[in-house]
Amino acid sequence: MAAIGTWAFSYPAVRQMKDLILSGEHATDVVERAMAEVEDDTETGHHIVGRGGFPNSLGVLECDAAIMEGHPGRFGAVAALRGVGTPCKVARRVMERSPHSLLVGEGALGFAVEQGFTVEPNDNMLSDRSASAYQDFLQKKKNVSGHDTLGLVALDLMGNITVGVSTSGAPFKSPGRVGDSPLAGCGLFADRTVGAAAATGDGDKIMCYCPSFHVVQLMKQGSTPSEACHIVLTDIMMKNGQDKCFEIGLIALNMKGEVGAASSVEFPYTFWNQSHDTVQQSTQSSPP
Secondary structure, eight states: OEEEEESGGGHHHHHHHHHHHHTTOOHHHHHHHHHHHHHTOGGGGGGTOSTTOOOOTTSOOOEEEEEEESSTTOEEEEEEEOSOSOHHHHHHHHHHHOSSSEEEHHHHHHHHHHTTOOOOOHHHHOOHHHHHHHHHHHHHOOOOOOOOOEEEEEEOTTSOEEEEEEEOOSTTOOTTOOOSTTSBTTTEEEETTTEEEEEEEOHHHHTTTOHHHHHHHHHHTTOOHHHHHHHHHHHHHHHHOGGGOOOEEEEEEETTSOEEEEESSOEEEEEEETTOSSOEEEEEOOOO
């Protein structure tokens, strides 16, 4: 049993995951509940996740989210979803109740309505901070840096493993733009015989390398989570040039409860496993 999350702001989510896992909850419920807490909080929106995130170039918040279980074929995702504060919950409904795996834009919105989700006005989805940043973008062409996708992985008491990701996407992006997060193998991947991985960073670049799938395949061949993450990062950096690599962070968790991470930038992450009584915070340094 174990849990891991991207970036320092995942600490409360991983702490909640620890408690839920120890109480016997299923890994999918654990990931969904912890993810939704972050998504629906405007205070964490500036981390480019859910409610309070930065809108697209037209001022509309569009969110991407996905959830994947380790069992074959268990995947659901939404992209460019508007007006729903907990897109990960809609992604889970796609996995469980739709014949499709990924729904986008109006299709994702229509499905959410069918499933009973409340669709809110766009103004409700923005925080004062993100609305102000959008005005600065319009008036001063001032952009916002960062690619802080939230990725969470849970391994429960029964040996189930689930990974979830959520993001409001690149600030002031083109309407309809989708990054790596909701794409299986890119933003996330899970295999119940091996483990799971998630990615964060520049989604337009990350999706070209399917890093989450690559990490899990390396673990399947015997690499530890740390070794797998570093091998994938090294491969990407060699292809792009060490001094030209885009922002990417990787986390991984295997079925033994071992964790690992690697990143092209300084990358704080949080985790918990049976070796620790409390949630741990660690920082992966960028390569020299």
